[in-house]
Amino acid sequence: MADLPAPASLDQQLFADLQALTTHRAWLDAQIIQWIAALTESDLEHVLHYRNTKGIPATKRYASLLLHFFNHQTHHRG
Numbered sequence: 001m002a003d004l005p006a007p008a009s010l011d012q013q014l015f016a017d018l019q020a021l022t023t024h025r026a027w028l029d030a031q032i033i034q035w036i037a038a039l040t041e042s043d044l045e046h047v048l049h050y051r052n053t054k055g056i057p058a059t060k061r062y063a064s065l066l067l068h069f070f071n072h073q074t075h076h077r078g
Contacts (some may be wrong), residue, residue, distance in 0.1 A: 036066075 005014040017019040044063040051057050 039066075 007014060015024060019038070019041055043068070044061070046062045047059060048065060049059050
C-alpha cells in the first residue's frame, strides 16, 4: 500500500505545491481505474455491513456505495 497523507482536518493542505498535488492525483486516478476495472457483477451485488464514522450500523449494496463514491465528487466541484 502507498504511503498516503493522513489529514487531521478537512481544511488541511496536504500538498505544498500544484505539481505534488497533480502527481498524487494522477496516481490516485490510476488506482481508482484499476480497482473499478477489476470489479465483477457479483461484487456490485454484494451487501456490505459496516458502521459509519459515528458508529451507526448500516447495510448497503456495494453498487450503491460506488455510486455515492463517484457522485460525491460533484458535491465538492459545484
